[in-house]
Amino acid sequence: MPPKLKIAVDVSPLSNGSSVRGVGYYTKNLVAALKKEVKNNPDFKNINICLITQKQSLQDFDLIHYPYFDPFYPTLPSNNHQPTIITIHDLIPRQFKSHFPVGLKGELMWLKQRYIARRSDFIITVSNYSKKIISDLLKYPADRIYVTYPAADLSYKPIKDKKILIAVKNKYHLPDKFILYVGDVNWNKNVPGLVNACLRLNYPLVIVGSSAVSKVPDHPWTKDILWLQSQKSPLITITGFVPDADLPVIFNFATIYCQPSFAEGFGIPLLQAMQSGTPVVYSQETSLPEIMDCNGEIFDPYRSGSLATALSKLWLNTKLRDNYRTLGLKRSTAFDWQSTAIQTLTLYQQTLRYGR
Secondary structure (H helix, E strand, C coil): CCCCEEEEEECHHHHCCCCCCHHHHHHHHHHHHHHHHHHHCHHHCCEEEEEECCCCCCCCCCEEEECCCCCCCCCCCCCCCCCEEEECCCCHHHHCHHHCCCHHHHHHHHHHHHHHHHCCCEEEECCHHHHHHHHHHHCCCHHHEEECCCCCCCCCCCCCCHHHHHHHHHHCCCCCCCEEEECCCCHHHCHHHHHHHHHHHCCCEEEECHHHHCCCCCCHHHHHHHHHHHCCCCCEEEEECCCCCCHHHHHHHCCEEEECCCCCCCCHHHHHHHHHCCCEEEECCCCHHHHHCCCCEEECCCCCCHHHHHHHHHHCCHHHHHHHHHHHHHHHCCCCHHHHHHHHHHHHHHHHHHCC
């Protein structure tokens, strides 16, 4: 029997404080799905998944997978000679540079990171929209960029246990009826647009995420956080960080989940909402229509009043919310970590068998 292929997956995001949300969420769930598939699927019996961090030597591995990419931080080694795959979720800070100034050092690091990324054998990304942007900004061949959708984990589902529901509602002082937003507070998230729409409509808004309560310097990247923290309306509830066990319950309680973004590479909260049976209002921009596929209420974040109109339409129409709840539950089944793992493992094999 030939020796197993040793595939190194860099799990540095799981040890640097980002293991709960964002790229850490992706890495944690991808690794679990890869290990499960290698164990149970005979098509991948020749693969051994090895978890590494940036401090470890790479010489003993047949292929290295970096499941993250930061344009302005040295996440990629410049002296790696093994076949390499990189996951790039998006390049929003480069795509919208005027909203994400980085200075001379940031620009130089971007040039270095871009150079190393262009030497990789393949790139994985999370949407067809991101694929186009990555190809354009990196000048990287589109036929070497593979789209593998991520997924929400199975804890996101309709919850019927009233004791669990009431306990979480009381813990976070949730209103009986509210709009929910989960995520960071950067320019591309358009959180001020959502806040202003809810204030205009007199709808309670619950914002979940540690960035909304973080202490941050006065900087162009943080201006929306500072603006949000200055709002003192009783309609706005900011929970800060919410543990994994509580977040699916909050999704279940929400009347509507809203993704108001100007730009997203994917949008995991959309899947979390749909799996939970929560109707969705979402922006028409970038990758979001690709993910939602018309299974929610869409709006234009650049047109005044469009978001408020969409929220009001869904808020006031129980039948429409029930319809989107049903459609969302069905749409969410198109995304699962097993499929993500199979596509990723197949790319590993292809890379080692045929190269680029």
